[in-house]
Amino acid sequence: MIISSYMKNEHRECDTLFAASEEAVAQGEWEVAGEKFLAFSNKTFTHFKKEEESLFPAFEAQTGMIEGPTQVMRYEHDQVRSLIGQMAEALEQKDKDAYLSLAESMMILLQQHNMKEEQMLYAMCDRALPPELKESTLEAMKDMSL
Template sequence: MESIRNLMTGKHRQCDDHFVAVEQAVARSAWGEAASAFNHFRHATLQHSALEESILFPAFEAHTGISMGPTQVMRGEHAQMRALLAAAEIALAARDVDDYSGNAETLLIMTQQHNMKEENMLYAMCDQHLALQLAELLPQLESGINMRELM
């Protein structure tokens, strides 16, 4: 059976691919392509964190009774990532390569170390604690969220 860890790790790699697509377009000064790739990246990243904050984390917190632990740390890091995403978006719109690459670099490292904590520890804990709810949770995490509902 599919696990939360495999499913969500796969989504992290999809976000990485979108990030690389923007970087490659910026390197070629293909600004239209970069803007479109950035929209995909932004959407995928925001949707992933929204899925975690609205479905996965509440299920973990309800089951373990821990709401001020790792999920709270992850929420804080999501907020930092959203701030960097916004700064990168402004730099891209202004076609400021240096500012974009500085914000993108910071976002990349922030995201990668965040993903690593989730992939190595939190998702494994979720698989362990939420084993009985997997059949219900996985389709919800798989299908995603209509982002307009969250705006």
């Protein structure tokens, strides 16, 4: 399996959980929303961990690009983490308007972020990493959890 396919699949899983949480909030189903949001958050944080602790370091070591695309992705990860925190507060307070407003910002941020990773960074990783490093990086990411 190539890195692009594996990571794109994870993006889709996160997107599905995010949409389910947003839909539950819109319907006022707070318990379901909380469960879906927790699943989305955990999946997203695990995905970021895979990138930040395995994929990005492998790419940076192979290419020498430390100030490039991975730095931008880390910055955007921090933005997503901040929004997740704000959304968790809105969810805890059962503030539908605040949650849905934050969800709109999150959706835009994630769409742009995922597009950059999927169209640029993952393809760069697939090209730059030698087969054995690509395979060991994929295996390390598959074994990661929070």
